[in-house]
Amino acid sequence: MSMNQKELSEQIISMVGFNPRQCMKCGKCSATCPALEEMDIHPHHFASMVCEGRINELLESKTLFRCLSCFACVERCPRSVEPAKLIEAVRDCVIRAKGANFLSPDAVPGKLDPELPQQAITAAFRKYGK
Amino acid sequence: MQRIGVFVCWCGSNIAATVDVAKVVESVKGEPGVCFAQDYQYMCSEAGQQLIINAIHEHKLTGIVVCSCSPRMHEATFRKTAEKAGINPYMVEIANIREHCSWIHKDKDEATEKAVILARAAIAKVNLNAPLQPGESAVTKRALIIGGGIAGIQSALDIADAGYKVDIVERSATIGGKMAQLDKTFPTLDCAACILTPKMVEAAQHPNITLYTYSEVESVKGFVGNFDVKIKKKARFVDENKCTGCAVCTTKCPSRKGGNEFNCNLDNRGAVYIPFAQAVPNVAVIDSTRCLHFKTGKCGLCEKVCSAGAIKFDQQDEIIEEKYGAIVVATGFQISDVTKFDEFQYTKHPDVITSLELERIMNAAGPTKGTLLRMSNKEHPKDIVFVQCVGSRDNTARGKCYCSKICCMYTAKHAMLIREKYPDVNVHVFYIDVRTPGKNFDEFYRRAVEQYNVDYIKGMVGKVYENENGRLTVQAVDLLADRRIMLETDMVVLAAAIEPSSGVKDIASMLTASIDTNNFLTEAHPKLRPVESPTAGVFLSGVCQGPKDIPETVSQAGAAAVKVVGLLAKDKLVTNPCTATPNELMCNGCSSCERVCPYGAIDYVEKEVNDHGKREVRRLARVNSALCQGCGACTVACPSGAMDLKGFSNRQIMAEVDAICK
């Protein structure tokens, strides 16, 4: 693992505040995930890939922006690993690297689907850069 | 005044290389009480011990100090030596001048000086030593088994066969426990009832065994060899001696709305019932919470139909008091609560069941008479999904952090039995790991895969929901293929974690036995004393100590029985002589000591004392030396210093402090 990768890995672990080595690779996060088919790297891979320091692969993963932050995986993980937090942490790494070019309120379409949950809109602000 | 001999060991060069042993000998000669001092190459050798024996005889020694290795090494050796020479073994003290001195200090002067100080401390202590005699207590030749499952039955039979009286206390109306609910057993697939019921009958008929079913332990007092136990025999409202088990009442009872616990509430039973056909004792019991007679004062149908006249609505709970020498805890397990796992729809959909429920469905005496049916529509299923580790290996608040150990094997059994009986049913098992350590276990699992085509999929199930076809969709991931699986099925069977039976906490606190964070009873030593609890005279049998399968339970039950027999075989128990003793004239009776005693060894008596001519009745602490393990917690809790510890008395320790600070 290169130095940078290791540092990133440690940084992610410190951001999430738990030890991803608690993961016992049961796959319940992926099994639970409603957006699994959209993802290239599945949630259950995140814990081991972070531990192994395969951060570059994760940084380029589509998964980061397919995750709905619905927290179903967090709810159901039997090992208190909270995969969504891991994904969020990797995503933060990407966003930090990009600078502060987050989505501005102007970019929000005038007419939003009223069914769209508020949480999803807020999440969108955080997630999608220009 | 003691006549003390000091023996300084060279331990070859281990001590002699850094400690000037001759100087130690010289330095201690002027110490109070010392009338002999000598060094020798190996004190622990035959010759060294003989030297001590000779010196004891020659100099009429009353106390011995050996300056040598750690007392944890050879204290017992030198105590025996002293005993051989005719002095009390507790008149020996060890000054540890090897591990605590010669091995850690390089400077010879420094090490020698320290060795002298350590020797002086030991001498100061011996000066205050008193001969100690291990106490003796009688043993009641009767054992109590708490729990009448296979563990309890097996322990009881083994103890009874060895010739001792045994009582089993079982809180439900029949013995048999969880095993009686099982259909078949792995890995042999023999019928559980076929192997269990003969044992139940044997226990019931054994001349040395008394069964107290529908009973609970009310209180436990006393100590190893001498437990005083109160057992509450709950009112059955049926005269056990008159009831013939004809079951007429059970069929006539009009109150049939309540669930049948034996069938996991998958069907109903009457308010008067016999748990199952082979119940032991085969006697009906009236559930007063459901019985119309108790609720409305009317009905009484059972009374009318009972030809034996066994119904007794006025029966009362009965308290039985009995003395026991040993107690075996065999309280077993229960299925943990799976309702917290709402992703599996257990509470919402009748076709999502636990494995124990499946056992009942598969059993000929079960709610479906042994036919595999969906509980929702009573149709034959086409697909069945098994979900492993529901609540096991789960460190969140919902689950248990441990592996329940038996689920992998019973799921393989279920899968195999279904495929055997209904080859048209597809069986899928979602697993995290398949754990099969055990004789013929892995072979058994492989047979399920290879011969019965059971579909094992690695990956936990994410969620289960009812789909538009009226079937269940299981959403999961095949971790090996790394792909999503959406599987339509008719039934979902959850391998729920097992946990210690409710009520084990109360039992543990009554017995002052400790439990771990999962409520499993703690063993005295995890490897070397696995069937004993830390409380003397209390033994552990079966799942109450940790998850295990039937053969393991039976072997542990046997092991516990052997320990019990070993205890009951003794006429007298020898107790640790280094126990706490209260000074009656100083005791305030304030209860401080009782509160810190981890063994419940202290109680209080009203006793007349003669305090320098003043006679009065006082409340005094009394230590049961058979229970006391000599920790000394009470000696410090006691404000007046009335409580002292033999072998480590206040004065002895203060004398050591004094000697060291000289």
Added chain:
Amino acid sequence: MYTIEKSKLSDLFGAISASCELYLPVKKAGQNNFTKYEAGTEYCDELKTVKSPKDMFFPQSENIVSFEKTDGKIKVTPDTIPTEKTVVFGVRACDVASFDVLDRVFLSEPADSFYKARRENCTVVATACSEPEESCFCSVFGIDPSEPKADVATWFVGEKLYWKALTEKGEELTKAVASVLTEENADGTVEAEKAKIKEIVKNLPLASLSLDGWDGDATEAKFDAPEWEKLSASCLGCGACTFVCPTCQCYDIRDYDTGHGIQRYRCWDSCMYNDFTMMAHGTPRPSQLQRFRQRFMHKLVYFPANNDGMYSCVGCGRCVNKCPISMNIAKVIKAFGGDKS
């Protein structure tokens, strides 16, 4: 007669302490006690010290002999007899009288060498009580607080201290500190002060106490009196009264293991304690009633019986102030009917 300005007391104390150790009432942490003088120490003019000055001659604890074991032999070393010259300043008349009581015990043959040495080496400077308090009853024992009988008697009047040597030792001390004193004929002032004090003393609430019936022959009449039970019922059995008392002279001798040998020391004991005069067979006074009775019988009956009728109470009133449950010798005397009023 000599005088010194109150504001110049420190000069006097400086002069005294130049040649010997000076002890005087000093307030420390809120309490007035006899304390060794050091430059800057301030005299406290409160009427009573908590502890009496008996510490001067009979300290609460003193080493008397030590034992050491070397090479199997025991070496006995008696503590040396104190030789320091001391002066104690500010002793009240009652406390001065208490020295006579203590002398009876410690100076009668065989004399206590430690006590004797300290007593002989000490010059007592007494001070008249210009403001006696409600708890004082020295007059009952024939003590006149306006005219203390010590080596030197002093009076504080106005802004001056009046100084009069009464004994040879007193003369000697006066000579030694003459440089800071002024010779003055002030008999008139002092006599007026005495008269004032006498007037106050006459009207003190406890002045009416009567010792009728208390003497060396009263054992039989008093010993089994029913009053003792009521009086002693609330006694806590602490030693506060005995330790503040100027005349209590009982002591215990104990050994202490120093680690290098044994230090034998003598310390005050209290007849109120349940291990007082403990012997191998136990204590001769197992109940608090017996111990309580002992104290007062000793002061008012047994002591007079052995000392020509001298009571071993001087009416200082310390016990009146300090007893935790306010039981005291005045109440005892009254309970037996000893009130003239």
Added chain:
Amino acid sequence: MQKVRGLVIKRAGELLSDGTVTRVLGYKCGDFFYDVTPAFFESADQLSDLEYGSFCGANLSKYLINACKDQKEGKILVLLKPCDTYSFNQLLTEHRIDRDKIYVIGVGCKGMLDIEKLKAMGFKGITKVLDNGDELDIKTIYGDKKCKRADALLEKCVCCKGKDFKAFDEVIDVEEPGEKGADRFEGVALLENMTSEERFAFWNNELSKCIRCNACRNVCPACSCMKCVFDNPVSGAAGKVNSNSFEEKMFHIIRAFHVAGRCTDCGECSRVCPQGIPLHLLNRKFIKDIDELYGDYQAGEEVGSRAPLVNFTFDDAEPSIVHERGNE
């Protein structure tokens, strides 16, 4: 106060006459207004000597230990102030007294007065104090004086624990549940905020006055041992005297330690100390530590509660906390 005295005498007389009790444990008048002595009264006519006034600070509960043991028939009536009931409960908890032999009359309390405080204010030769509510009229040999009642309260009353009775059979003259007294830990906190050297100097100064008269111990309701370790020659700690500066500390530390978690903070130790040592500051330190480290606990609040030193939790603070907090 005369009114309360009247009520107490009337009620005690009734209870003696109807046989409910055979003895009354109260206070007896002395020569002065302030020297009240605890006393037993066995008949209604003896009650004329019963005193109940502003100087009845003494806590009578300890006397019940011996009173319960004597062979006399019938119950003992005891007068307890609200704060005394804590000690009473603690004694019950420790099985030192027998509730069935005792009849408790709780007497309402406005705070008791401290003669030492009056003397410290400079009043000499006090012969009488008239309690006029907020103000005191002080008669002395040297003339009449006045002072505020609040300035003459006993330390324990300044930090009053409240007007609730924690045990009683009946009550007389109940006070409104007014505000609690001053913060009782103020003095402790003051010391805690000093430097180690200042604290050492403070305690050296105070404890060096100790004359080992054992008044603090003998009055203390928690110090009810049959034989105190300091009186017991085999305890290794026996001593009659402070032969050195350590022994007085040893005595007071061990005494405070032995009553830690059992001390009801009744303040008797400080009240009776002939040398005015603020011993309550030692006990309150333990109480403060216990409250802070193991959760609030008031000994004597309820009968049968488990004292903090015979109790624990798995996640108690480590002893190193002492090293981590406070001043150097």
Added chain:
Amino acid sequence: MQVNENAKEWKPLIVAFCCNWCSYAGADLAGTSRLSYPADVKIIRVPCSCRVNPMFILKAFEKGADGVIMCGCHPGDCHYSTGNYYARRRMTLLFSMLDYLGIDRKRTRVEWVSAAEGQKFSLVMNDFAKTITELGENVKLGDIRCKK
């Protein structure tokens, strides 16, 4: 303080109370592993840390100890299951009181040392001895009579 006729350099005296089951065994392991610590440390064996009476500690100081350390099983590992929990409360309060009286809190310490922690035992003793040596002679607590 140790009396040394030749008045060599001052050396601290440290009394260590060790429970029989863990810490005494830990000290034994330090010995078998030859992990040295200063000879100033003298160990007194007690069955359990809950046997250590505050009086023993004060007595040690009175008689001239410069530091007192108590070692027991780690909380949860007590051979008698709960002894060290009581000891923990007792020592915490005692040390706090000593500190309150202005007595160096650094002279007292509690460490949990298991039977497997020979290394830790040695490190703890080295560190404690160093602390005590830096603090110097115990003047605040010593007994006058012992100083003769």
